Amino acid sequence: MTGNGLRIMVVEDDFLVASKLASEIRANGDQVVGPFADIQDAIGRVSVIQGAILDVRMQGGTSFPVADFLADCGIPFVFLTGYDLRQIPFRFQDRGVFAKPSTASPLLANLHRQHDAILLEGEDSLDAVVIEMLRRARHLMPDDSSAERLVEGVLLRAIAEAGNRLQGPAMRSWLMTLLRDEHQQRGRFHLH
Structure with missing residues (x-):
């Protein structure tokens, strides 16, 4: 163990x-x-x-x-x-x-x-980070649909802001910060 x-x-x-x-x-x-x-x-x-x-x-x-x-x-x-x-x-x-x-x-x-x-x-692979983001978003949001929209919003923001400039642990940290920010700023928007 x-x-x-x-x-x-x-x-x-x-x-x-x-x-x-x-x-x-x-x-x-x-x-x-x-x-x-x-x-x-x-x-x-x-x-x-x-x-x-x-x-x-x-x-x-x-x-x-x-x-x-x-x-x-x-x-x-x-x-x-x-x-x-x-x-x-x-x-x-x-x-x-x-x-x-x-x-x-x-x-x-x-x-x-x-x-x-x-x-x-692959703890810092994009797939692993997105799966972790979905799990965390499901704890933040009242249902799976709004959690998925929250993560989608984060990923769209990440694409717009970063392109390919970040990889590995820096990417993971940055995306998790974006998730938290997106939830705080626009979490209610993702409920509908």
């Missing part, structure tokens, strides 16, 4: 398994988001997490829609399943797949490795 705890979402429809995982996650120094037994509820909370543990089978369906959303957002996740591991689609083969029953320790170690790798890969 890194020195900082992660916000880990638990998507599990078995109450006892979810409770046990939540307790072990907290004992490891991470925070628990959820648990969620409904995949739509889980997708609605993705903006506040840094990793997820997904039960494959969920109330007659699967957690694959959550996994696809997490993959699109660049958020680490692992699967926990009591079913045949061959049921995991090929697109998720690079993710950790753990068989039930399992303690949280190996799942969390995998999530922390994925998270650390993402940080090392």
